[in-house]
Amino acid sequence: MTQKTSRAALDSEILEWMRETPWQHDETRFDSLALRLFAHQFEACVPYARYCRSQGSVPGEVASWRDIPTVPTGAFKEVRLAGFDPASTCKIFRTSGTSIARRGELHLDTLALYETSLEASLRRFVFPDLEGGERMTIRVLAPSAQEAPDSSLSHMFDRALEIFGDESSGHDLEDTKLCVENFLAAVLRSRHANRPLAICGTAFAFVHLLDEIEERGSAGLELPTGSRVLETGGFKGRSRSVSRPDLHAMIGERFGLPGSHVLNQYGMTELGSQFYDGPLQEEGAPPGKPTPPWTRVRLIDPGSGDDVGPDRTGMIVIHDLANTGSVAAIQTADLGRFTAGSVDERFEILGREPGAEERGCSIAADSMLETGT
Amino acid sequence: MSAQAADIRAAQLRLQEAGQELRRLPAAERIAALQQLLDALADPLGAFQSACTEQLASHAGFHPETIRAGLRLALEDWNGSALAALIENEVGDPANLDSRAASPLSAFPLTGCILAGSIPMPTLQALLLPLLLGSPVLVKPAGRDRVTPKLFARSLAKFHPLLARCIEICDFASDDAPAIDAFVQLPCLVASGSDATLERIRERTPSGQRFVGHGHRLSLAIVGADVEAEDWAERAARDVALWDQLGCLSTAAVYAVGDRSRVEAVARALAEALRSLEARWPRGRIGAGVEAAIRDARDEARFRAAAGQEVALMAPDDDAFTVVLEPASDWRSTPLHRFVRVYRVATPDEARVALLPLGSHLAAVSVDGVAIDTAGDSPDFEAKLRAAGASRVVAAGGMQAPPFGWHPDGGPLLAGLSPRGLRSTRA
Numbered sequence: 001m002t003q004k005t006s007r008a009a010l011d012s013e014i015l016e017w018m019r020e021t022p023w024q025h026d027e028t029r030f031d032s033l034a035l036r037l038f039a040h041q042f043e044a045c046v047p048y049a050r051y052c053r054s055q056g057s058v059p060g061e062v063a064s065w066r067d068i069p070t071v072p073t074g075a076f077k078e079v080r081l082a083g084f085d086p087a088s089t090c091k092i093f094r095t096s097g098t099s100i101a102r103r104g105e106l107h108l109d110t111l112a113l114y115e116t117s118l119e120a121s122l123r124r125f126v127f128p129d130l131e132g133g134e135r136m137t138i139r140v141l142a143p144s145a146q147e148a149p150d151s152s153l154s155h156m157f158d159r160a161l162e163i164f165g166d167e168s169s170g171h172d173l174e175d176t177k178l179c180v181e182n183f184l185a186a187v188l189r190s191r192h193a194n195r196p197l198a199i200c201g202t203a204f205a206f207v208h209l210l211d212e213i214e215e216r217g218s219a220g221l222e223l224p225t226g227s228r229v230l231e232t233g234g235f236k237g238r239s240r241s242v243s244r245p246d247l248h249a250m251i252g253e254r255f256g257l258p259g260s261h262v263l264n265q266y267g268m269t270e271l272g273s274q275f276y277d278g279p280l281q282e283e284g285a286p287p288g289k290p291t292p293p294w295t296r297v298r299l300i301d302p303g304s305g306d307d308v309g310p311d312r313t314g315m316i317v318i319h320d321l322a323n324t325g326s327v328a329a330i331q332t333a334d335l336g337r338f339t340a341g342s343v344d345e346r347f348e349i350l351g352r353e354p355g356a357e358e359r360g361c362s363i364a365a366d367s368m369l370e371t372g373t
Numbered sequence: 374m375s376a377q378a379a380d381i382r383a384a385q386l387r388l389q390e391a392g393q394e395l396r397r398l399p400a401a402e403r404i405a406a407l408q409q410l411l412d413a414l415a416d417p418l419g420a421f422q423s424a425c426t427e428q429l430a431s432h433a434g435f436h437p438e439t440i441r442a443g444l445r446l447a448l449e450d451w452n453g454s455a456l457a458a459l460i461e462n463e464v465g466d467p468a469n470l471d472s473r474a475a476s477p478l479s480a481f482p483l484t485g486c487i488l489a490g491s492i493p494m495p496t497l498q499a500l501l502l503p504l505l506l507g508s509p510v511l512v513k514p515a516g517r518d519r520v521t522p523k524l525f526a527r528s529l530a531k532f533h534p535l536l537a538r539c540i541e542i543c544d545f546a547s548d549d550a551p552a553i554d555a556f557v558q559l560p561c562l563v564a565s566g567s568d569a570t571l572e573r574i575r576e577r578t579p580s581g582q583r584f585v586g587h588g589h590r591l592s593l594a595i596v597g598a599d600v601e602a603e604d605w606a607e608r609a610a611r612d613v614a615l616w617d618q619l620g621c622l623s624t625a626a627v628y629a630v631g632d633r634s635r636v637e638a639v640a641r642a643l644a645e646a647l648r649s650l651e652a653r654w655p656r657g658r659i660g661a662g663v664e665a666a667i668r669d670a671r672d673e674a675r676f677r678a679a680a681g682q683e684v685a686l687m688a689p690d691d692d693a694f695t696v697v698l699e700p701a702s703d704w705r706s707t708p709l710h711r712f713v714r715v716y717r718v719a720t721p722d723e724a725r726v727a728l729l730p731l732g733s734h735l736a737a738v739s740v741d742g743v744a745i746d747t748a749g750d751s752p753d754f755e756a757k758l759r760a761a762g763a764s765r766v767v768a769a770g771g772m773q774a775p776p777f778g779w780h781p782d783g784g785p786l787l788a789g790l791s792p793r794g795l796r797s798t799r800a
Contacts, residue, residue, distance in 0.1 A: 050679045051676050051679040053679070054679040055675075074670075075673065075677075078682070302668040331672060333666055
């Protein structure tokens, strides 16, 4: 029988793990925490408990974290998946969407785990060279959290500015418009001072920025050594999309950055933790995203639900202990693959395979609604 | 200039030369050859349907039996008489298609077709119509159907070698910018694809150039409360299963009128009909991404059911088909590939209102039993659906067999392809 642990005790144990350096993967520790967290969430979150019962999986009968029932991300659009009194809510992050499409919601009663997880990962993967409170200029191609208070992405970038940004840092996107002049001025300042610059933003904002730069014929934008780019997000609902390798190549070419300094982050509103490319942290690292110790990634066969073997493509399932207030076990519709030789600890995102529209002329109506037609 | 761009230029020169000969042909000769061609394509035992079935199965992933049934049904009435009817409707006297005549419709010196998807019928229509007007055609085949244009040209060569010389196929990658730039210079450009794809092509097309865009669409079914569920389901399942629900005339979702038990009976009947069709017309291959989307959508339905929503999932252990009973008419995304949501509505008009946001992407609606249900409403229910964007309203089972002259926009087919015709730029 899984021992009952209070939420506060779980939070405290998980926070402690997040703050530890160096990172240590520990299967026994993860398993123990995941099973106790499952027991708590089963008791605290009624819709989750109902779902678990319908799947025939209840605490005490689940032997390993791998057997904890996962909820599809769409569940966050349906019900309030939270294990605390609504009056204690301090933040709700919402997925993007139109007025017609439903939006998923992550309800939080504390930002401590979210922010601790975020800071640990940013420090390790994006700013590993900043030591002892050192800061650098960060320009963000996304709205501020003030402008988009329910966007987890804006919150994340704002936290990056607070923790790692210097006085020249700020946003270059306001009222949904890119402030290209501001951005180019920051690039020039960085070049003149020979101080590296970090640029963070959504993939679509980068495409838009590169188009704008091309249109203006702006040249000489190679950034000083040590500069870096962090992009995230996809192109759903956008009129233009670019493959990730192409986008990274375009960014690298425009700003004179090696491939190791153009990073992708994989995250989603429903998760408390994110996953980053690792080459800045570990020179010559194989491709893929290392998992923080307080998370586990499974790749499953969509047909059987069984774990797939190395080098096989599978649906990404994430167990994130940072999600103490909601549900920690989440099934995404994204495809991924473990990087060779690092099963469980490093994975590549393959995105969502283009489906119906490639084969027929019927539109997947979610695309239609996302484009606001 | 890429090798493909150079190929396009060379093909353009050859086609323009062939086009001069084409326009010297009497229209009656062109029409007769194309009628013979259509009669041949319509033959279920003929060379075209046999080769198309075999080759498309390996290219596009459909099961051969599904292709065979889809071609047979769709092309049955796409014959020489159908072409004559189209001409009569849109041109009047066939002699008006003679280049000497002071016709309201003339031909572009060359038409470029950028094809998409893997359903043969839109491709056949896209290739045939410019030839009918007297315009040669340069084709970029769809990535998943390189078969149909070749088979079309080969079949045409048997009836009229000059007409066959007026079609050339030029394949290039969709990110080959020099090739795309060469292609969009053609005097008339017809493109199919997603809204985003059409927008990208349109952006590159020189201003003033004719651009005809055929965007992706979807079709729906409305079934009244008094329709015999099993009979309806058998017909509706065919509309879903043919082309694995990927055509714009495939039923993507059903609006069923009635209370919970009635709509559940409709959904169960549909699931049962899809199950028995699976034995005759097995669903084709799907990739891991589609498998993942189906699993995700099924798990979401299970979660909602467990959460107390009146949702029911009806599906086999494998992912051959899925029916989800929805408690309300709010639209939800669908992975397609024989995944159908059955929305419960109180009245037919609730269904009509529910599909209003889909209007500009709507192709056809199958309607059964509505007249019986809503006597006061029925006289203009079809008109209301047409006003909502549906260009075809038929009974279930007939969705995948549109008349040859059907245009997804509901307008004429030929006008957009003629310099003197109306410009059609819908994406």
